[in-house]
Amino acid sequence: MPEDLPDYALTAREHWTRSNAEYTNARARQRWAQEHIHWGVWKNPESELRILPDLRGLEVIELGCGTAYFGAWLKKHGAARVVGVDITPAQLETARAMNEEFGLGLEFIEANAEDVPLSDGSFDLAFSEYGASIWCDPFKWIPEAARLLRPAGELVFMCNTDLVQVCSPDKERVSERLVLPLRGMHRLDWTSEGASTEFHIPTGTCSGCCGVLASRSSTAGSCTRARTPWTTPTTPTCRRSGPESGPPRRSGGPGRLSGSPGRMA
Numbered sequence: 001m002p003e004d005l006p007d008y009a010l011t012a013r014e015h016w017t018r019s020n021a022e023y024t025n026a027r028a029r030q031r032w033a034q035e036h037i038h039w040g041v042w043k044n045p046e047s048e049l050r051i052l053p054d055l056r057g058l059e060v061i062e063l064g065c066g067t068a069y070f071g072a073w074l075k076k077h078g079a080a081r082v083v084g085v086d087i088t089p090a091q092l093e094t095a096r097a098m099n100e101e102f103g104l105g106l107e108f109i110e111a112n113a114e115d116v117p118l119s120d121g122s123f124d125l126a127f128s129e130y131g132a133s134i135w136c137d138p139f140k141w142i143p144e145a146a147r148l149l150r151p152a153g154e155l156v157f158m159c160n161t162d163l164v165q166v167c168s169p170d171k172e173r174v175s176e177r178l179v180l181p182l183r184g185m186h187r188l189d190w191t192s193e194g195a196s197t198e199f200h201i202p203t204g205t206c207s208g209c210c211g212v213l214a215s216r217s218s219t220a221g222s223c224t225r226a227r228t229p230w231t232t233p234t235t236p237t238c239r240r241s242g243p244e245s246g247p248p249r250r251s252g253g254p255g256r257l258s259g260s261p262g263r264m265a
């Protein structure tokens with residue numbers, strides 16, 4: 001059990017303990033059974049978007065893995081090792097039960113994704129689908145992901161778009177009105193479905209954050225996001241630079257919006 005958790009990690013754990021009892025546990029088996037990878041609430045297929053690197057042989061860490069269905073998909077698509085990190089015991093209990101049932105050999109750690117008890121440079125791919133990418137402070141979890149990556153490792157994550165966040169009042173899900181300022185956006189404290197805190201920083205700031213990361217690595221950094229105008233910036237990929245890293249591998253897929261139009265809760 002991690003000690004000294006920030007207030008938002010404690011409320012997140014309460015939130016996801018409730019959500020596990022209400023729906024995530026019940027939905028887990030169907031998701032684990034799925035063979036293809038899809039993204040976001042519109043379920044856009046990875047086979048069209050091609051956001052992920054070739055997974056064959058990669059060692060992957062999923063930050064905020066939840067019931068770990070996405071980690072299961074990564075393993076089915078060739079990852080050599082998938083380690084799921086989550087702060088909520090109930091979510092990990094479901095993940096472990098599914099892992100046992102499906103025999104995929106994932107590993108799980110109960111920890112804060114901002115402070116993972118694993119060695120530097122242990123993974124080829126750090127990943128988050130609405131996990132740390134929403135529930136953790138980006139100025140903490142993104143540097144932590146960088147620490148965990150090997151040179152030339154990649155960070156791929158999915159979160160909400162700027163537009164969704166500025167149109168999200170506390171009392172409803174997403175409105176048609178701009179209700180929050182984007183400038184300076186960072187911590188969002190919600191009250192309507194019980195206390196919970198999410199994080200969102202504007203896309204430009206996020207690019208800067210990833211850039212700082214890259215420049216902290218041992219050689220000159222590189223960071224990229226999908227560049228085609230129809231490809232959402234909510235699934236950025238950042239590559240930790242190293243001696244062997246060439247130009248970024250993915251710079252836009254065939255082009256379908258993969259962002260979420262609604263807050264994940």
Ligand SMILES: C[S@@+](CC[C@H](N)C(=O)[O-])C[C@H]1O[C@@H](n2cnc3c(N)ncnc32)[C@H](O)[C@@H]1O
Pocket residue numbers: 009012013016063064065066067068069070071085086087088091111112113114128129130131132135136264
């Ligand atoms: C939307 S779920 C992730 C869904 C996931 N992609 C899956 O396959 O089930 C968000 C998860 O983030 C976890 N989480 C929230 N704050 C966290 C933190 N500080 N460290 C680690 N996990 C955290 C929650 O416990 C929850 O299980």
